[in-house]
């Protein structure tokens with residue numbers, strides 16, 4: 001009868017007035033209590049940062065964060081604005097980092113002449129840098145590099 005201690009505990013907490021808030025810290029989402037239809041807070045949340053220095057990557061295979069504004073950089077069926085600067089062909093001229101070689105491979109690791117459909121929607125993996133406070137504490141530390 002394992003559930004009994006839990007029931008007793010809940011009862012005791014209610015009696016002592018501890019309630020759920022005291023027992024467990026509630027994490028408030030970025031939107032807070034605002035209803036999803038209320039956009040004013042969203043505007044503040046998604047305030048794009050100005051172009052800035054790169055935030056260093058935390059581990060080798062991390063998709064790098066985007067260090068520039070992406071306002072108006074649309075991706076449609078026929079045109080990918082990101083690739084307009086980041087493709088192999090355009091990178092030298094635009095000064096953008098070439099997309100990684102992995103972005104030209106299909107799932108069998110076969111080389112493609114154009115961006116792989118698996119990598120077409122850049123924002124699936126790359127997000128702009130934000131000065132956002134973490135909602136919960138994060139104690140992640142990258143593993144030591146080889147030889148360190």
Ligand code: HEC
Nearest residue numbers: 054064065066067070073081082085094095096097122126
């Ligand atoms: C007008 C040209 C241009 C467009 C369009 C553009 N970028 Fe960039 N991007 C750059 C340049 C230039 C840099 C290098 C900035 C630097 O090194 O400080 C860069 C850097 C980056 C980086 C960081 C790479 C690294 O070395 O860590 C990422 C990720 C990135 N862009 C993603 C994107 C995505 C996703 C889009 C589309 C939503 C996009 N970019 C559209 C010019 C562009």
Ligand code: HEC
Nearest residue numbers: 061062063082086097098099100102119120121122124125
């Ligand atoms: C499925 C996830 C995913 C998608 C989609 C994706 N990337 Fe990446 N990207 C990564 C990862 C992971 C890395 C770093 C590891 C690597 O090199 O593959 C990376 C690396 C990069 C780099 C840095 C390359 C370097 O040499 O340091 C650039 C620039 C970049 N991506 C741009 C883009 C652009 C532009 C698009 C859209 C056309 C895109 N990525 C789509 C996951 C993704």
